Every structure is written in C-alpha cells, then in structure tokens.
Amino acid sequence: MSHITYNNLWTEAQKTINEASQFDTVLHAAPQEKDKQVAHTLVSELYVKYITSVNKLDQCYDQIIHPQKRLVIRKLLDACIGRVLELKHELVNLDLSEFSYYDDVLLKLNLSPTEAEITVPNYYRREREEEIQKRNRTMDNILKKLGFYKEEVAQEEMTEEEAIRLIQIHERARQGRLRFQFMKEIRLMKEKVKTADVPKSKVLDGSLAATKIQKTWRGYNARHKIKRRKLEEMLLIGMLQPSFTHVKARQKAEEVKELRHKQQMKHQVEYEQMLVSAKQHIKTCRGGQMKEEIRDELRGWIRDYWNETGKFPDIPSEESGGSTLFFTRQAAESEISKTTTSSSRDGKGKKEKGKKDKEEGKKKKDEEEEDPGFKMQLSNFLGDLQAANSEYEEIWRNRDESKNPWQHADIEMIREQKTAQLEAELRREVDQLLRGELEILQAALARDLVSKGKKVRKASKKKGRSGKKSKKKKEKDLTPDRTLDSLFEELITNGIIRKYPKVQLSEFRGEHSYATHDLRKQGKDPLPSLGDIRQVILEYCILPLGSKTIHQTAPLVKSVLLAGSHGSGKDMLVHAVCTETGSVLFDLSPANIVGKYPGKSGLIMLVHLVNKVSRLLQPSVIYIDNAEKTFLKKVPKSDKTDPKRLKKDLPKIAKGISQDDQVLLIGVSRCPWDCDQKALAQTYNKMILIPRPDxxxxxxxxxxxxxxxxxxxxxxxxxxxxxxxxxxxxxxxxxxxxxxxxxxxxxxxxxxxxxxxxxxxxxxxxxxxYKEEDEAFLQWFQKTPIGRRKARQLEIEGELRAELATKSNKKN
CATH class of the missing domain: 1.10.8 (Helicase, Ruva Protein; domain 3)
Structure with missing residues (x-):
C-alpha cells in the first residue's frame, strides 16, 4: 500500500480516538451510574473503540516511513493500549469475571468479533530483534560448551560445476526409472494382447469408434463441469473451506512490507543525524545570542522584583522548573504571595482547607453509602492521549506533503524542536550562574545591614522536590562483584534460564464464544471459549509486559495462574507470552530446582539471582510448572522433589514485582484443588481456567x-x-x-x-x-476470590428476581 493509504488509515483511527476521548471525558465527569447494565454498555463501547484504534495505529506505525509521524503515532498507540487495559479492569469489576462480552456494542458499531479482537503490536518484538538474537546466540554458545548441542560439521561450499554434475546424475536416474516403468507397461500390454482371443472380424467400423470416443469424452467433460460448479457454489455459501494456496499478491505485499521496514531504518538514521547537526548548527550560530537574551531577561525580572519587595528572589531548582516559573503569571504571583504572607495566615488557610476537605470527604462517603453505583476510575493515559491528539490536530491533520513524496524528516520542525531544547539547556546554565551572583549580592546586602545595626534573616536554601522517596527497601546485593554475563551463564548452566520454542499467540487457535452474552442476560455464567482465553492472555500478560511505558502506568498484573487439563495449551500460552514479548524464561518449577543451590543459603542465593537477573534482563517471565505442589498441605512420600521449597519465597517474589519491573510470574496447574487455596490466592492475583474446547x-x-x-x-x-x-x-x-x-x-x-x-x-x-475432572475444575474455580464474588452476585440477583416475582403474583 502507498503512503496515502496509511495516512488515510491514521486519519480514520484519529477520528475514532477523538470520539472515544470526548466520550471518555464526559463519562469521567458523569455522576455514579446505578444500573450496571448501562454502565457495562458505556464502558464496552469505549473499550471496543480503543481496540479498533489500536489495530489501525499498529498498522500505521509498522508501515509509515516518516520518522516524525511515527513518534506521534507511537505516543497515541501506547496511550490507547494503556487505556484498553484500564477499561478491561473496569469491565472485570463490573462483570466479576475475567471475560467480557459485548455483542450489543458490536451490533451497534457494525463490527465483527474478529475486528474487535486486539492484536499483538508488531513493534514489541521487531524493535528488539537484534537484542533477542544476540541473547539467543549467547545461550546457544553456552549450551554448546556444556555439550547439549552436537558440533556441526562444517560443510564445504559446492562449486557450480559440482552442482550441475549432481543435478545431471539425478535427472538421468529419474529418466531411467521412468523409461523402465514405461517399458514394463508396454511388455505387460503385449502379454495381454497375446493371451486375448483374436476377434473373427478384424475390420472395425470407424463411425462406431468415433461415437464411442465422443460419448466417453462428453460424459467426462459434463461430470467435470458439474463437479466444478458444485464446488464453486459450496465455497460461495461457506460450506467448504477454500484451498490452501500461496497467492502471488500476498507474497508481493510481504515483500513491500519488508522494503518499507528497511526504508524506515534508513530514514530513522537520517533523522537522528539531522537532530545532531541541527542542534550543533543552532548552537554555533545563535547560542551566544540566546544566552545573552535569557540573562538580560532574567536580570531585568530580578531588578523589578528588588524594586517591588526590597529583597532578592531565590531561583527555583532545576527539578521544579528553574527560572521559567518566573515568567508565568500564576507562578510569579504564587512566588510573591509566598514571600509576603505570614506563617499565621498560612496556618489558618491550612486549617480552613482541612475542614473543607473533611466536609467534602464526609459528603462523598454519604453519597457512596446512599448511591453505590458505578464510577469510572481516573485514567493515567487519557491526558497523554489528548496531548498526542492535539499534536496531530495542530501539525499533521492538514499538512501538505506534496513536496515530500519520499517521506523524509521535516528540517523546520527539527530546528524548532532543537531551538526550544537548546534554550532550556542555556537557561539552566544561566540559572546556575545567577544563583552564584545572587549569593554574592545577598552577602553584600547582609554586610550593609549589619553595619547599619539591623538584624539579617539568613536566606533559607530551598531545594526542589525531585519526587517522593520510595518506601520500598532495597534488597541487599549478594553478588556485587559479578558481571551480568557471568550470572546469566551460571543460571543457564544450572537450567534455571532455559530456551523455549517460538510460538505465536495466533497459533493458539479457537473461536470466540458467541452465545455467552445472551446467556449472561438470563442469569447464567457459561465457561469461556478458546478465543476468549487467547484475548485475556494478550491483555493480562503480553500487552503490559511488552512495553516499559505501558507497564509503568497500566494496572499492574504481577502473577497469573493457568489451570486446565492435560493438553489444554497451558505451556503453549507461556511460550507464546515469551515469544511475543521477547522475554527471558526463568524456570523455578519444583522438578527443575531439585538438587540445585542446596541448603538455606543456596535457596537465598537462588531467589536473589532470579530477582536480580530478571530485572536486569527485562522483560522476564518466571515460570512455575505444577504450581499447586508449592503449597501442598501434605507431600506424598513418592514425591522426592521437595515441592514446598519455595513456599515462603514465592509469595515474596510475586509481591516484590513493582510497576518498574517488567517481570511476570506465571504458574501452570493441572489439579489446583490439591493445595492450600489461601496461599495460592496470595501468590497469583489472576486465575484463569482453560476449559476443554467447545x-x-x-x-x-x-x-x-x-x-x-x-x-x-x-x-x-x-x-x-x-x-x-x-x-x-x-x-x-x-x-x-x-x-x-x-x-x-x-x-x-x-x-x-x-x-x-x-x-x-x-x-x-x-x-x-472425563466429567469428574470437569466438575473438579468448576468446583475449584467457584472457590477462587473472583468465583466467590461472582457466585454472591448471582445469589443477590436471584433473590431480587424472586422478590419481584412474588410481588407481581400478589398484585395479580
């Protein structure tokens, strides 16, 4: 497709985002909604719109060549994905189920279930391909040293003459086999002719022979046409599967995509070079003049401040914004009011604010008690979405690109950007210089006042806040002198880090559930389908884990438990998560750590190494096979793997995962009912049951x-x-x-x-x-935290229906 096609696709996505963000803002400001069905419809509509936008933006970001456009699209894409994850958690709280169904919204928006299924962003793996390949080569080299791979015998390259000679030998052999088969058939035919009875009249009628041939041919031709027409009709009505063939147009499209990827890289390198050269050019030509202008402007402001107050101001720290705060009206007024107002007035103001906050808090509590409805939670991505949206409207929407057919970077935009960046850097330098000058002036003023016999109040050195200090205690580093490569090699040698087969999430095939929406309206709660499982794994595991930006701000999912029968696809889903995100797989299964890092000190070292290396090699997946064995109440005597070795440490590992850590704990279980359910729920905050396929x-x-x-x-x-x-x-x-x-x-x-x-x-x-195993899984899932909440809600709804039915019967 052409540049115009992807620009139009971006415009369509932007239109959908505009509608969704405006509706989202209204929904945030709206009062609480008592009717959960109405709230579910509103949130589902937003959710579906953002999903369609994500799929379109992903195509645009993957194929658009213009480097500055791709920056804006990337911001929009990350913000949309984050908003999708937030709305997913809202739907989970509304439905009290990990699976959401919104057929009414799809009918309203004229969308198919396939269009409303979010796809894995292409950039998750493509932008890290070199890093992933390098890591895989390192793992292969380590495993070869350990003797897991047989050394491949180096084969000498074949010359062109040798290749031709080999082809000739095989072609002659093929012709010889065909000639042998042909001569064999001729010999058999001769033998049949000899044994056959010789007819009395050797003269045959030519017209009869021609009629016989015509009859045979016409019959064959008619049957062939009827068969072809029947197949075409069955294909048309969807009763037959189309043939599995490679279309040339599809191959051509893939070649064009790869060509655009190469062009993207060239333009990106060119753009980065232009950024450096443009900044250097501006600094050389205008740097001194800009610095003088900033210095004169700031000194003039300090002089005016001195004339008004008789004091020298304190320049704010770099973290709080520096001297730029002086040139905004609100900031300047707040700075002056802070220096002139007395501490007593501040105390009174704080008390009044405290009283107002308490009164507002009481009102909110009373409203919540009176009206326990649905209220949309504040979004961490809506602001970024609106900022990127306004950037598109101001710069790219009506931009004429007829003079830029090859989609090179715009030098004028680069100059504006680098001018603002250089001005900020020079302002920091001027601020630092003037801080020293103000200290000298302050000291001189103090000496003058002392000589006149006046008391001087020392200026307090205010430091800007650089952010809240994290209360999280730093873990003591047990391996401070060791490099990451040595730790990585040690974990591979011990089998803790292991290779996994490359599996795409799309290979986990299965249809979505098309009847669950209507069944839920009837008060039933059927099991999900395989397509629903694939969607939930994408939203809980792949989308947050694949992007650092999204993981830091989206709702945090620390751990996931996959429960299902043997062969249901649990391990395949774990491998798909690792493949799509390019993660490192840490295997802490009870059977895998037997005899490794023995003793209490060895266990401490194992946990420390996994925590340290998993954070240094983000994204990472910590995998636990037979997850129920870690929390068994009673270990069978036949089990010699010491499955409860990580009973105390595994919940700590899950609890220690923060927003900044692209780490996910995934457990797999075939009989999760055999263990302590409380400990299991404390370790895994999401539990997904994979049923047998419908x-x-x-x-x-x-x-x-x-x-x-x-x-x-x-x-x-x-x-x-x-x-x-x-x-x-x-x-x-x-x-x-x-x-x-x-x-x-x-x-x-x-x-x-x-x-x-x-x-x-x-x-x-x-x-x-078997039926008994199915029932055991259902009984276990009903005892999980979300299963209990769902059962309680269904009981309440059933009681309300019964009350309404009794009231209607009494009236009748």
Missing amino acids: YSSLSFLWKELLFQFGGVSRQFDTAAMTKVSDGYTVGAILEVIKEVMTCKRVLQLRVQPLTHVELINSLCKLEPV
Missing part, C-alpha cells in the same frame, strides 16, 4: 489443521470429527494430526483420500477429559 472451537481446529494439507478434499466431513472428538483437548487433536498426517501419508492423499477411520483409530488411543 463445538465451534473443535470445528475450527479440525478445518484449520486438516485443510492446510493440499491433498485433503474440501468435501471432507469435519463436522463428524467434531462430534466424535467432543471431550478431547486441543493437545489430543494435535497429536492425532501429527500421527496420521505423516510425510508419506500426505504424498498418498491424491491416490488414497483421507478417511475418518484413520483419524478415529488414532483418537481412540488417547484419554479424553
């Missing part, structure tokens, strides 16, 4: 997995396999496909079509998810 997900899986092979007939009945495989997990279906669709079987598909019996025979060897 009918729609199973049907989608069979179609996707079978029809990726070109030889499988598009008339193959996948609905039958969907019914037969009810109760089996995704892992079981993948094992069946892997066992049946071997390389040899794929080559035989055109001659010997695939049958249901082959798949069913392989499926029967595997164990399904």
Whole structure:
C-alpha cells in the first residue's frame, strides 16, 4: 500500500480516538451510574473503540516511513493500549469475571468479533530483534560448551560445476526409472494382447469408434463441469473451506512490507543525524545570542522584583522548573504571595482547607453509602492521549506533503524542536550562574545591614522536590562483584534460564464464544471459549509486559495462574507470552530446582539471582510448572522433589514485582484443588481456567489443521470429527494430526483420500477429559476470590428476581 493509504488509515483511527476521548471525558465527569447494565454498555463501547484504534495505529506505525509521524503515532498507540487495559479492569469489576462480552456494542458499531479482537503490536518484538538474537546466540554458545548441542560439521561450499554434475546424475536416474516403468507397461500390454482371443472380424467400423470416443469424452467433460460448479457454489455459501494456496499478491505485499521496514531504518538514521547537526548548527550560530537574551531577561525580572519587595528572589531548582516559573503569571504571583504572607495566615488557610476537605470527604462517603453505583476510575493515559491528539490536530491533520513524496524528516520542525531544547539547556546554565551572583549580592546586602545595626534573616536554601522517596527497601546485593554475563551463564548452566520454542499467540487457535452474552442476560455464567482465553492472555500478560511505558502506568498484573487439563495449551500460552514479548524464561518449577543451590543459603542465593537477573534482563517471565505442589498441605512420600521449597519465597517474589519491573510470574496447574487455596490466592492475583474446547472451537481446529494439507478434499466431513472428538483437548487433536498426517501419508492423499477411520483409530488411543475432572475444575474455580464474588452476585440477583416475582403474583 502507498503512503496515502496509511495516512488515510491514521486519519480514520484519529477520528475514532477523538470520539472515544470526548466520550471518555464526559463519562469521567458523569455522576455514579446505578444500573450496571448501562454502565457495562458505556464502558464496552469505549473499550471496543480503543481496540479498533489500536489495530489501525499498529498498522500505521509498522508501515509509515516518516520518522516524525511515527513518534506521534507511537505516543497515541501506547496511550490507547494503556487505556484498553484500564477499561478491561473496569469491565472485570463490573462483570466479576475475567471475560467480557459485548455483542450489543458490536451490533451497534457494525463490527465483527474478529475486528474487535486486539492484536499483538508488531513493534514489541521487531524493535528488539537484534537484542533477542544476540541473547539467543549467547545461550546457544553456552549450551554448546556444556555439550547439549552436537558440533556441526562444517560443510564445504559446492562449486557450480559440482552442482550441475549432481543435478545431471539425478535427472538421468529419474529418466531411467521412468523409461523402465514405461517399458514394463508396454511388455505387460503385449502379454495381454497375446493371451486375448483374436476377434473373427478384424475390420472395425470407424463411425462406431468415433461415437464411442465422443460419448466417453462428453460424459467426462459434463461430470467435470458439474463437479466444478458444485464446488464453486459450496465455497460461495461457506460450506467448504477454500484451498490452501500461496497467492502471488500476498507474497508481493510481504515483500513491500519488508522494503518499507528497511526504508524506515534508513530514514530513522537520517533523522537522528539531522537532530545532531541541527542542534550543533543552532548552537554555533545563535547560542551566544540566546544566552545573552535569557540573562538580560532574567536580570531585568530580578531588578523589578528588588524594586517591588526590597529583597532578592531565590531561583527555583532545576527539578521544579528553574527560572521559567518566573515568567508565568500564576507562578510569579504564587512566588510573591509566598514571600509576603505570614506563617499565621498560612496556618489558618491550612486549617480552613482541612475542614473543607473533611466536609467534602464526609459528603462523598454519604453519597457512596446512599448511591453505590458505578464510577469510572481516573485514567493515567487519557491526558497523554489528548496531548498526542492535539499534536496531530495542530501539525499533521492538514499538512501538505506534496513536496515530500519520499517521506523524509521535516528540517523546520527539527530546528524548532532543537531551538526550544537548546534554550532550556542555556537557561539552566544561566540559572546556575545567577544563583552564584545572587549569593554574592545577598552577602553584600547582609554586610550593609549589619553595619547599619539591623538584624539579617539568613536566606533559607530551598531545594526542589525531585519526587517522593520510595518506601520500598532495597534488597541487599549478594553478588556485587559479578558481571551480568557471568550470572546469566551460571543460571543457564544450572537450567534455571532455559530456551523455549517460538510460538505465536495466533497459533493458539479457537473461536470466540458467541452465545455467552445472551446467556449472561438470563442469569447464567457459561465457561469461556478458546478465543476468549487467547484475548485475556494478550491483555493480562503480553500487552503490559511488552512495553516499559505501558507497564509503568497500566494496572499492574504481577502473577497469573493457568489451570486446565492435560493438553489444554497451558505451556503453549507461556511460550507464546515469551515469544511475543521477547522475554527471558526463568524456570523455578519444583522438578527443575531439585538438587540445585542446596541448603538455606543456596535457596537465598537462588531467589536473589532470579530477582536480580530478571530485572536486569527485562522483560522476564518466571515460570512455575505444577504450581499447586508449592503449597501442598501434605507431600506424598513418592514425591522426592521437595515441592514446598519455595513456599515462603514465592509469595515474596510475586509481591516484590513493582510497576518498574517488567517481570511476570506465571504458574501452570493441572489439579489446583490439591493445595492450600489461601496461599495460592496470595501468590497469583489472576486465575484463569482453560476449559476443554467447545463445538465451534473443535470445528475450527479440525478445518484449520486438516485443510492446510493440499491433498485433503474440501468435501471432507469435519463436522463428524467434531462430534466424535467432543471431550478431547486441543493437545489430543494435535497429536492425532501429527500421527496420521505423516510425510508419506500426505504424498498418498491424491491416490488414497483421507478417511475418518484413520483419524478415529488414532483418537481412540488417547484419554479424553472425563466429567469428574470437569466438575473438579468448576468446583475449584467457584472457590477462587473472583468465583466467590461472582457466585454472591448471582445469589443477590436471584433473590431480587424472586422478590419481584412474588410481588407481581400478589398484585395479580
């Protein structure tokens, strides 16, 4: 696509953001909403609009070449993603469920469920590709030294003559095999002719032979046309899956994307060089003049201040803004009022403010008690969103770029930006210089006043606040003299840091639940579908973990527990989180740390190393397999892994994760009901149950997995396999496909079509998810914190319905 196409896409996204941000501002200022259904609809509409904006902005940021446009789009993209995560937590509090459904909003906005599904931003991994590859090479080298990889024999490059000679040998061999087969068929035909009875009349009628040939050909041609028309009709109405073919247009689009990525990098390097050269040019040509102007302006202000008050002002610190505060009207008035007002008046004002705040607090409490409705929480991203939005409106919306077809950086914008930056730097230098001059003047004034016999009050040195001091105690560094590379190598050697297979989140296939919205209106709470699980993992794990900016401001998710049957895709989701975010995987599973770092001191060192290295190599994922074993009430005698070794330290690890730490703790469990539920809830603040796939997900899986092979007939009945495989997990279906669709079987598909019996025979060897296991998972999930809150809400709603029903019956 062209530059104009992506500019138009950006304009569409900006229009949606404008509408959503205005509605968002109104919703923040609105009073509490008592009707939760109305509140759910309002929040869902905002949520869907921001999701569509994120998907469009992601395409723009991935393909737009102009470096200054990409800066604005990146701000918008991060702010929109952060707002999506905030609204997701609002929906969770409204629904008391990790899964939200908003079919009414999709109908209102004319969107399909696929359009309302947020995608993984492309820049999460693409901008860190070199770093990730370098880290993988380091891990490979360490593992090779340890002997985990066999040394590859260096193969000599083949010359062109050798390659041609090899091709000739194989081609002659192929022709020889074909000639042998051809001669064999001729010999067999001759033998058949010899054994056949010789007809009495060797003369055949030519017209009869021609009629026979015509009849055969016309029959074949008619059957072929009917079959083709039938297939076209079935494809048109969606009853058959389209063929799995690579389209040239798609390949061309991918080539264009890669070309634009290369052009992006060139323009970015050019832009960075222009930033340096422009600043140096402005500093050389105008630096001295700007410095003199700032000095004269500031000295004039100090002189006026002296004439009005008879005192010398204190220049604020750099953290609070420096002398720029003097040239804003409100700041200047506040500075003068601070120096002239007495301390007693300040005390009275504080008391009056305190009384007003208490009265307002009491009123708010009374209102909350009287009206316990929904109130939107303050957003940390709405301000950034509006700032980036106004920047687009002022600069980029109506900008004429006819003279910049190659989308190079705008030098005039760079000069304006660097002029303001240089002015700020020079102002800091002037401030520092004038602070020294003011100290000299103050000392001279003090000497004059002392000689006249007047008392002098010493100027108090005010320091600007650089921010609140964090109350978090710093952990004592047990390895201060060791480098990160040595710690990284030690953890790889001990198997704590390990490699993981590259899995995209899109490979976790499954449909969304299309009936849950209506069922929830009826007071029911059905289980989610696999598509809903994929969306929640993206919102809780991938989106916050992949960006430092978003993680620092978005609602914090420290730990996630994935619970489900064997083969439900728990490990695959963990690997997908690591792949999409480029994270380092720390394996602290009970079975993995057996015999490693023994003793109490060894355990302390292990926890320290994981905490330290995971923060130095952000983003990081701490993985716990069989998470329930850490909190077992009674360890079986057959278990020799010491599973309760991290019982005290694991909650501390989860609690110690802060907004600045791109670290996520993910636990995986197949029987979470076997342990202490209180300790489990203290460690994992999000618990996600992965159920077995429903009918729609199973049907989608069979179609996707079978029809990726070109030889499988598009008339193959996948609905039958969907019914037969009810109760089996995704892992079981993948094992069946892997066992049946071997390389040899794929080559035989055109001659010997695939049958249901082959798949069913392989499926029967595997164990399904039985009813007892399903019920155990449901009972456990109802006892989780969010499950209890949901059950309590359903009970209250049921009681209210019963009361309304009894009242209506009495009236009748």
